[in-house]
Amino acid sequence: MNWRGWGDPDKARELPEPVVKLLQDLFGIREIPAVELGEVRLTPPALPEGARERLAAVVGEAHVRDDHETRVRHTRGKSTPDLMRMRAGDGSAAPDVVVSPGSHEEVLDLLAACEAARLAVVPFGGGTSVVGGLTPERTGFAGVVALDLARLDRLLAVDTDSMIATLEPGLRAPEAERLLAEHGLTLGHFPQSFEYATLGGFAAARSSGQASAGYGRFDDMVAGLKVATPRGTLDLGRAPKSAAGPDLRQLVLGSEGAFGVITELRLRVRPRPVRQAYEGWRFDSFAQGSAALRALAQRGPLPTVLRLSDETETMIGLAKPDAIGQDAPGGCLAVLGFDSLQESEPRAEGARAVLAAHGGTPLGEEPGTAWAHGRFSAPYLRDSLLAAGATVETLETAGFWANLPRLYDAVRLALLGALGSPLVMCHISHVYETGASLYFTVVTNADLPGWEQAKREVNAAIVAAGGTISHHHGVGRDHRDAYAAEIGPLGVEILRGVKERLDPAGILNPGVLVP
Numbered sequence: 001m002n003w004r005g006w007g008d009p010d011k012a013r014e015l016p017e018p019v020v021k022l023l024q025d026l027f028g029i030r031e032i033p034a035v036e037l038g039e040v041r042l043t044p045p046a047l048p049e050g051a052r053e054r055l056a057a058v059v060g061e062a063h064v065r066d067d068h069e070t071r072v073r074h075t076r077g078k079s080t081p082d083l084m085r086m087r088a089g090d091g092s093a094a095p096d097v098v099v100s101p102g103s104h105e106e107v108l109d110l111l112a113a114c115e116a117a118r119l120a121v122v123p124f125g126g127g128t129s130v131v132g133g134l135t136p137e138r139t140g141f142a143g144v145v146a147l148d149l150a151r152l153d154r155l156l157a158v159d160t161d162s163m164i165a166t167l168e169p170g171l172r173a174p175e176a177e178r179l180l181a182e183h184g185l186t187l188g189h190f191p192q193s194f195e196y197a198t199l200g201g202f203a204a205a206r207s208s209g210q211a212s213a214g215y216g217r218f219d220d221m222v223a224g225l226k227v228a229t230p231r232g233t234l235d236l237g238r239a240p241k242s243a244a245g246p247d248l249r250q251l252v253l254g255s256e257g258a259f260g261v262i263t264e265l266r267l268r269v270r271p272r273p274v275r276q277a278y279e280g281w282r283f284d285s286f287a288q289g290s291a292a293l294r295a296l297a298q299r300g301p302l303p304t305v306l307r308l309s310d311e312t313e314t315m316i317g318l319a320k321p322d323a324i325g326q327d328a329p330g331g332c333l334a335v336l337g338f339d340s341l342q343e344s345e346p347r348a349e350g351a352r353a354v355l356a357a358h359g360g361t362p363l364g365e366e367p368g369t370a371w372a373h374g375r376f377s378a379p380y381l382r383d384s385l386l387a388a389g390a391t392v393e394t395l396e397t398a399g400f401w402a403n404l405p406r407l408y409d410a411v412r413l414a415l416l417g418a419l420g421s422p423l424v425m426c427h428i429s430h431v432y433e434t435g436a437s438l439y440f441t442v443v444t445n446a447d448l449p450g451w452e453q454a455k456r457e458v459n460a461a462i463v464a465a466g467g468t469i470s471h472h473h474g475v476g477r478d479h480r481d482a483y484a485a486e487i488g489p490l491g492v493e494i495l496r497g498v499k500e501r502l503d504p505a506g507i508l509n510p511g512v513l514v515p
Helices: 017-027 051-059 068-073 080-087 104-117 173-181 199-205 286-299 311-316 346-357 365-374 378-388 401-419 448-464 480-502
Strands: 097-099 119-124 143-148 155-159 164-167 222-229 232-236 261-268 275-283 305-309 332-340 361-364 391-400 423-428 435-444
Touching: 017 378, 017 435, 051 097, 051 104, 068 097, 080 378, 080 391, 080 448, 104 119, 104 143, 104 222, 104 232, 104 261, 119 261, 155 173, 164 173, 173 199, 199 261, 275 286, 275 365, 286 305, 286 332, 286 346, 286 401, 286 423, 286 435, 311 332, 311 423, 332 346, 332 365, 346 361, 361 365, 378 391, 391 401, 391 448, 401 423, 401 435, 401 448, 448 480
Parallel strands: 097 143, 119 143
Antiparallel strands: 155 164, 164 261, 222 232, 222 261, 275 332, 275 361, 305 332, 305 423, 391 435, 423 435
16 A cells, blocks of 8 residues: 555556646646655654563564554555645654554453553554544553554355355455455445455445445444454344344444454355446436436335436546546436346346436446446546645535435535635435435645645535535544534533443544544
């Protein structure tokens, strides 16, 4: 993983000429150089006397590291503010030491050692947080430990009768899919972070993948989990459904490492499809396309993948990152995808009939196939934009269908008011019977303070317009205040009560999630 950007540095890409010209016309951008890894400024590791030795006694000396490169690679996540700071050489949020446990028991012992030494603990999976989820509050702590879960990377069991697989949280998604494929199975979870994120991170952030219409969100897949906390072990989920009180799994799903460390996941799996097919459709307007998606979500048949770009995103061609700025169809582009267990797909004709009845025009396979081919490329484009001097960031929300137009307008107006003349693009990529998500991409020339102020204003606008502060990115630090407004004072008290009970010393990811 690129320490100051996204993914494989060898896959860095040049900006297409139409994009460069557009940015120059809109923002007058100029290239901004970035420091090299060895130039990142870090404070010397500072742990209490004997603390490092106690950590090494749990996991072994080889799994306790505090060298410069390891610390840099465990600093912050992948939000635009994170990357802007790293490109400038600001490593002030670096952990003092990185520790890699190899079992649930070792995690428990590490938490006990960190609690005794007053060390903050940041669970670390793929490092892909875009909401400040890897930047803890240092005040009141003697140091910060990054708890890298990469060694917890096994497929433990497959139950084909129940269609449940037991896996460890440090597995990156591609490796999990490879292991499950040996059994003819898949999770069907393919978010944009797929190539680098881990299963534990998916659960901790309530991730939602691009095929959510067919496979559901990641939290829908969690049948059970094991969690290490400073107070002991939680082992949750013993039946498909239960009336035995509140579902305590929901305390862990979305908790972002603030309540405990996930060490094992029991996940619903599906048979691997034998055929995948994609296609594109055009609608005259975002409202017209949204009505078509709502009809599919409420009455079916529902494709595996279903997304709709607004007029601006379609014009730019963001749904096709490998061909951005080229051959845009105008109007609004919808992409459908079908995973099938057989060579033919009976849902496809029914879905096409619904789209046609709502004014859609079929564009054939090419737009959908191009999206599928380039769906993991967009973050690399963001790196190129940052290098060119443009600030580009994403933000997302969700709401009920009746409120979606109001929410869409509120976010756009807040961005325009805060940033002047940004380029604002949006798509719907996760649909439900009752509502959908809105995913915005913003390009501007704002500096870091300007963007952070704009983000605060957008967060307030989302809450005021009745949307949720996050559909799948999570809360982290960036959304914490807006999350408090969303759940209200009593909700905040409940969260704090859970935190105090499971983590009385407050060592787990302090400053993240809990207002």
